[in-house]
Amino acid sequence: MNLVWKLLRQHISIPQFAGFFFANLVGMTIILLGLQFYTDTQAIYQSEDSFMKADYLIINKRIGSLTTITGKSSAFTLPEVQDLDQQEFVERVGLFTSSAYDVKATFKLDEGTSFSTEMFFESVPDEFVDVKSDDWGYQQGSHEVPIILPRNYLDLYNFGYAQSRNMPKLSEGILSAIRLKIDLAGQGMRDEYEGRIVGFSSRLNTILVPQQFMDWANEYYAGTKTVAPTRLIVEVNNPTDDRITSYLQDNDYETDQDKLDASKQTFLLRIIVAIVMGVGLVISILSFYILMLSVYLLVEKNSTKLENLLLIGYSPTKVSMPYQLLTIGLNVLVLAIAIVAMLAVRNVYLEMFESFFPDFETPSITTTLLAGVCLLGVVSILNVIAIKSKVMSIWKRKD
Amino acid sequence: MKEIVLEHTLPKVFVQVKDLQSEVWNQTVTFEKERLYLVEANSGTGKSSLCSYIFGYRKDYEGRILFDGADIARFKTSQWVKIRQKSLSLLWQELRLFPELTAMENVDIKNKLTGQQTKQQIETWFEQLGIADRMHAKIGRMSFGQQQRVALIRALCQPFDFIFVDEPISHLDDTNSRIVGELLTAEAKRQGAGVIVTSIGKHIELNYDKVLKL
Numbered sequence: 001m002n003l004v005w006k007l008l009r010q011h012i013s014i015p016q017f018a019g020f021f022f023a024n025l026v027g028m029t030i031i032l033l034g035l036q037f038y039t040d041t042q043a044i045y046q047s048e049d050s051f052m053k054a055d056y057l058i059i060n061k062r063i064g065s066l067t068t069i070t071g072k073s074s075a076f077t078l079p080e081v082q083d084l085d086q087q088e089f090v091e092r093v094g095l096f097t098s099s100a101y102d103v104k105a106t107f108k109l110d111e112g113t114s115f116s117t118e119m120f121f122e123s124v125p126d127e128f129v130d131v132k133s134d135d136w137g138y139q140q141g142s143h144e145v146p147i148i149l150p151r152n153y154l155d156l157y158n159f160g161y162a163q164s165r166n167m168p169k170l171s172e173g174i175l176s177a178i179r180l181k182i183d184l185a186g187q188g189m190r191d192e193y194e195g196r197i198v199g200f201s202s203r204l205n206t207i208l209v210p211q212q213f214m215d216w217a218n219e220y221y222a223g224t225k226t227v228a229p230t231r232l233i234v235e236v237n238n239p240t241d242d243r244i245t246s247y248l249q250d251n252d253y254e255t256d257q258d259k260l261d262a263s264k265q266t267f268l269l270r271i272i273v274a275i276v277m278g279v280g281l282v283i284s285i286l287s288f289y290i291l292m293l294s295v296y297l298l299v300e301k302n303s304t305k306l307e308n309l310l311l312i313g314y315s316p317t318k319v320s321m322p323y324q325l326l327t328i329g330l331n332v333l334v335l336a337i338a339i340v341a342m343l344a345v346r347n348v349y350l351e352m353f354e355s356f357f358p359d360f361e362t363p364s365i366t367t368t369l370l371a372g373v374c375l376l377g378v379v380s381i382l383n384v385i386a387i388k389s390k391v392m393s394i395w396k397r398k399d
Numbered sequence: 400m401k402e403i404v405l406e407h408t409l410p411k412v413f414v415q416v417k418d419l420q421s422e423v424w425n426q427t428v429t430f431e432k433e434r435l436y437l438v439e440a441n442s443g444t445g446k447s448s449l450c451s452y453i454f455g456y457r458k459d460y461e462g463r464i465l466f467d468g469a470d471i472a473r474f475k476t477s478q479w480v481k482i483r484q485k486s487l488s489l490l491w492q493e494l495r496l497f498p499e500l501t502a503m504e505n506v507d508i509k510n511k512l513t514g515q516q517t518k519q520q521i522e523t524w525f526e527q528l529g530i531a532d533r534m535h536a537k538i539g540r541m542s543f544g545q546q547q548r549v550a551l552i553r554a555l556c557q558p559f560d561f562i563f564v565d566e567p568i569s570h571l572d573d574t575n576s577r578i579v580g581e582l583l584t585a586e587a588k589r590q591g592a593g594v595i596v597t598s599i600g601k602h603i604e605l606n607y608d609k610v611l612k613l
Contacts, residue, residue, distance in 0.1 A: 309508075311483065313513065395476065
């Protein structure tokens with residue numbers, strides 16, 4: 001192969017290959033960085049609330065003085081839900097189900113201290129709750145119920161109660177380990193359950209239990225399956241859609257506006273990252289084009305040599321190989337340097353992230369690496385095919 | 400491969416030519432192993448075309464060319480690669496050497512592919528042909544006569560059933576021509592191969608089994 005390479009490296013244009021190399025490096029780095037930046041920022045949004053995607057809106061009817069006086073129901077009727085479901089900006093709608101029975105919860109912090117409070121439960125369809133299915137569910141007959149608490153309950157304790165009594169502040173982790181005693185009562189029955197806190201949500205100002213449990217408990221303790229929902233959970237395809245705001249206004253509905261803003265931010269971020277990655281992709285495609293042009297030119301300039309090699313018994317595969325290895329080598333080198341560059345830039349912004357968000361957990365770079373390797377694979381396969389077909393055209397030229 | 404048969408083979412450019420007188424074109428000709436053929440030709444009678452048809456890199460002919468009864472027009476790339484490595488050797492009139500490589504490298508590039516000859520054998524041939532001192536010179540800096548001898552050595556660096564030599568001694572003196580003839584026949588005999596020599600005038604003096612006028 002050495003002699004063949006000695007022959008075929010003639011006419012290799014260093015400036016052309018350097019041009020490809022740097023252009024592809026820039027493109028690849030932008031793509032990888034865009035992807036990794038997106039993954040990292042997603043982690044920030046998700047760390048705020050791991051149970052609900054930012055695209056979900058929670059909608060309720062506006063409660064004004066008139067509602068209270070007239071006693072007009074704040075529950076949604078079936079036609080109202082159907083109407084919302086048919087809006088173009090809506091992907092799917094879920095109903096909040098409220099408990100129709102009495103709930104009393106007791107937190108036991110230590111032997112002497114415990115909180116006890118009257119509460120209520122709510123549930124939304126499971127597909128809106130982003131918890132592993134093992135953790136989120138209920139087996140009938142079991143006395144253990146998974147629950148998601150509002151994060152401000154924790155804040156209320158940490159910054160209110162614990163502060164005033166000089167008690168230790170609790171982290172989410174510790175609190176998750178604490179069992180909650182729950183008493184359910186209704187229709188003359190009273191049972192004790194154990195609540196297992198699977199997480200905290202800043203999006204939902206309610207105590208969430210699995211839909212299965214709610215359906216069963218409503219029937220068992222209240223003899224009813226359906227309670228008219230006062231809140232709806234809605235997945236929208238584009239949170240920045242103006243039609244959402246106008247629809248809500250027209251129907252006198254409310255939503256958690258700041259969350260709408262947050263989801264707007266993620267949406268915008270997603271678009272920006274997509275644009276940046278698109279630019280990277282365009283640069284990469286152009287650099288791929290430069291590479292293919294250089295290789296074609298090279299093959300053209302060395303066509304007599306290639307033809308002679310084929311005539312003295314070299315196979316097209318063997319003759320193509322030096323150029324294929326050259327391009328694959330360049331591609332691998334580009335990917336390696338792009339990964340290093342991406343990691344270097346990432347280190348800079350991760351430091352900033354960590355100073356803003358102390359709880360920030362660094363996401364893995366596996367997806368980005370995988371994407372890089374896939375891109376490398378696709379580009380290399382295209383290179384290999386293009387070079388082989390170019391050599392085959394020399395083979396066939398004498399037809 | 401035991402025989403090569405030309406079955407009414409005719410270059411397409413000759414189709415219009417009336418009263419074509421040839422013992423090869425548009426005839427049935429059989430080349431057999433272990434025999435020596437001389438194809439004599441005038442300029443422009445398609446001598447190099449014949450070589451390129453048989454070697455599979457030109458197809459502008461009518462009729463058929465058969466290797467052991469198989470029509471070569473249907474051969475696939477991989478079959479041709481195998482034939483060029485193991486069954487057919489060709490010394491081109493235009494030599495097709497690589498000017499960037501030395502004489503030895505030009506031979507090596509073929510011999511490394513086939514593994515046919517020992518380094519020692521190749522060096523002996525260089526000596527016998529009187530170009531041992533030019534072994535490591537770039538081909539581009541050698542005379543055409545010297546290049547012809549290098550091309551011959553390269554052509555011998557593979558197993559073959561037939562060897563075609565297209566005007567092998569056009570630029571050689573009588574002594575070297577004789578040596579070329581000896582090397583060629585000795586190696587062909589060793590391998591039990593058929594030899595087809597073409598010439599437009601001066602040709603190697605050998606005991607040809609058959610002389611064909613193209």
